[in-house]
Amino acid sequence: DVKVTQSSRYLVKRTGEKVFLECVQDMDHENMFWYRQDPGLGLRLIYFSYDVKMKEKGDIPEGYSVSREKKERFSLILESASTNQTSMYLCASTQENTRDSYGYTFGSGTRLTVV
Amino acid sequence: LAKTTQPISMDSYEGQEVNITCSHNNIATNDYITWYQQFPSQGPRFIIQGYKTKVTNEVASLFIPADRKSSTLSLPRVSLSDTAVYYCLVGDLVNYGQNFVFGPGTRLSVLP
Numbered sequence: 001d002v003k004v005t006q007s008s009r010y011l012v013k014r015t016g017e018k019v020f021l022e023c024v025q026d027m028d029h030e031n032m033f034w035y036r037q038d039p040g041l042g043l044r045l046i047y048f049s050y051d052v053k054m055k056e057k058g059d060i061p062e063g064y065s066v067s068r069e070k071k072e073r074f075s076l077i078l079e080s081a082s083t084n085q086t087s088m089y090l091c092a093s094t095q096e097n098t099r100d101s102y103g104y105t106f107g108s109g110t111r112l113t114v115v
Numbered sequence: 116l117a118k119t120t121q122p123i124s125m126d127s128y129e130g131q132e133v134n135i136t137c138s139h140n141n142i143a144t145n146d147y148i149t150w151y152q153q154f155p156s157q158g159p160r161f162i163i164q165g166y167k168t169k170v171t172n173e174v175a176s177l178f179i180p181a182d183r184k185s186s187t188l189s190l191p192r193v194s195l196s197d198t199a200v201y202y203c204l205v206g207d208l209v210n211y212g213q214n215f216v217f218g219p220g221t222r223l224s225v226l227p
Contacts, residue, residue, distance in 0.1 A: 004158075035217075043159070043202075043217035090158045103149050104215075106158025 003027070006091050006107040013114050019078040021110050023091030031094045032074035033058075033104070034066065036087040043090065049074055081114045088112075119203045124222040133190045135221050137203030140184050148179060148186045151202040153220070159202060163188070190223075198225045 007022035025032065033048040035058075045058030047066040055066050063085060067075045074093075078085055088111050092104040120138040127133045139148070147166050151159035163170055165177045165186070176189040190197055200220040 040219070042219045045216075088156075092158065103151070103161040103164060104159065106160065109156065109158050111156070 004091055004093055004105050004107040006089075006110050008110050009108065011110055011112045013078075013081050013112065015082060015114055017078075017081045017114075019081045019112070019114075021076040021078075021089055021091075021112070023074045023076070023107055024072055025074075025091075025093040025105070026072065027093060027095065027105065028071065029093035029095050029105070030071070032068065033092040033094075034064075034074065034076045035090045035092065036060070037090055037109075038087050046076065078112075081112075083114050086112060086114045118216075119205055119218055121201075121203050121218065121221045123219060124224070126224045126226060127193055128226050129194055130192050133193050133197070133223060133225075135188045135190075135201055135203075135223070136185055137188070137205075138185045139203070139205045142183050142205055143207065145207040146183075146205050147208050148177065148183075149204045149206075149215075150175070150177065150188045151204065151217075153200045153202065159217070162201075193223075193225045195225050195227060197223065199223060 004025045013019050031050050034046040035043040037043045044060050046064050047058050049055045049068045052071050065077045088109050090109045091107040094104050149164040150162045152162050153159040163175050163177045165179055167179050170177045178187045200222050202217050202220040204215045206215040
C-alpha cells in the first residue's frame with residue numbers, strides 16, 4: 001500500500017523554537033506538498049516541490065521554509081515558531097504530471113501546538 | 116484557477132443515496148474534476164476523478180454534464196462511517212501545485 005509518512009502525529013513546541021516537520025513517501029512521486037489546515041479555512045498550500053532541490057511558494061509561505069534533498073523526503077521548517085502557527089500540517093505527494101495520476105496521497109497529519 | 120462552490124453541510128440517514136453537487140462555472144478545457152474525502156484527524160483521501168460523462172468505482176459515482184460546469188458525487192447507501200468532509204477540486208492534472216485549491220468542502224453527517 002502506498003504511503004506518505006509524517007514523522008510526528010502530535011508536537012508541542014515553544015515560541016521561538018526552530019521546528020522541523022518531516023515527510024517521507026515511498027511511491028517515487030515527483031511532486032510533494034505541505035498544507036496547513038485550520039477550522040473554517042480549509043487546506044492552504046504552504047510550499048510544494050516538483051523535483052529534488054526545487055521548491056515553489058504556495059499561498060501562505062511566510063514564516064516557513066522547506067527542504068528537499070532527496071526525492072522521497074520533504075521537510076517543512078518553521079524558522080521561529082509562533083502561536084499563530086499552531087495548526088494541523090498535512091504533507092502530500094503526487095506522481096509525475098500526468099492525466100493518469102490518481103491525485104494527492106496525503107499523510108495522516110501533524111498536529112502542532114506552539115505555546 | 117477554476118473556483119468551486121459546494122454546500123457547506125448535508126445530513127443523510129444510513130442506507131440512503133447521497134448526492135453532493137459542486138459548481139465550477141469557469142472550468143477550463145484541460146481541467147479534471149477530483150473528489151476527496153477527509154475524516155477527522157486524517158489527511159484527505161482520493162475518491163474519484165473524471166473529465167466528462169460518468170465515472171464509477173467501488174466507492175462512488177461521478178456525474179458530469181456535457182457543459183462540465185457542475186459535477187455530482189454520488190455515494191450509494193451511505194453508512195455512519197461515510198460521515199466526513201468531501202472536497203471537490205478542479206484543475207489541470209499537468210500542473211498540480213499551481214492548480215488545485217481546496218475549498219471548505221461539504222460536511223456530510225450520516226445519521227442512524
